[in-house]
Amino acid sequence: MAIQNKVSLPVIKRLPKYYRYLTNLSAEGREKISSSELAHMMGTTASQVRQDFNCFGGFGQQGIGYKVDVLRGEIGKLLFGDGERLSTILIGAGHLGSAVSSFISRDTNGYRLIGVFDINPALFDKEICGVPIHPLHELESFCAEYHPEVAVLCVPRQSAIDVAGSLVSYGIKGFWNFSHYDLSVEYPDITVENVHLGDSLMSLGYRLRNQE
Known part of the structure; x- marks a missing residue:
């Protein structure tokens, strides 16, 4: 997973919100979500969602969307590192x-x-x-x-x-x-x-x- 040298603070501050929504989706049994659907939940645009994820190398494929559990796991790694508290x-x-x-x-x-x-x-x-x-x-x-x-x-x-x-x-x-x-x-x-x-x-x- 490639990460840009400097990720902006607004992008970092959106990561916990992505994680929270994806956790809820996973609990509901949802398997996939598009950038447009995620953007609607976040109150932003699909373009912004893709730009945010591109800061970390991107997590999905154009036109296919994102696997909820995979995306949640990748964002979890960004937020929690290797699990060491x-x-x-x-x-x-x-x-x-x-x-x-x-x-x-x-x-x-x-x-x-x-x-x-x-x-x-x-x-x-x-x-x-x-x-x-x-x-x-x-x-x-x-x-x-x-x-x-x-x-x-x-x-x-x-x-x-x-x-x-x-x-x-x-x-x-x-x-x-x-x-x-x-x-x-x-x-x-x-x-x-x-x-x-x-x-x-x-x-x-x-x-x-x-x-x-």
Whole structure:
């Protein structure tokens, strides 16, 4: 499978959506799908679907369409690699952290939660999804021993600012960031996925209030 040197971020961000729809189609027993049908589900064009897949060498034959399970498998390889889950730590064991940790811990997501950290002494020695909650001051020694690759930040903006630099120095390669601080600005060489739940909610409100 040939991959272009640089795949654009919009194409990368569409891959999980393709995978989700193909998973549903497979569960329904669907064997084949055309680029036009897939485009209709995705809310885009058949040409865009083909262009997206051509970034990775293409997965079907012109006029024949795509085998659902084969296409799902190929996109799964792009998203999950060889199946080795990324070792992950979570900072912030409050309500949001608890909810997010449950999502991370699902085997299908490609991540392995190995440690949770917080500053609240009442949470120490407790667990989230079977993973112990550690004091934040143990973060450096934990990272030195277990070498996590991903940090999930479920903390306020200032706390994210305070801890991000240390995490980078400890070897963290990527952030799933729920704070209101855009880490990608200060750490351009680190892979960051910023999640702004408020932005999504405000966008929904705008669309509802401005329907024709």
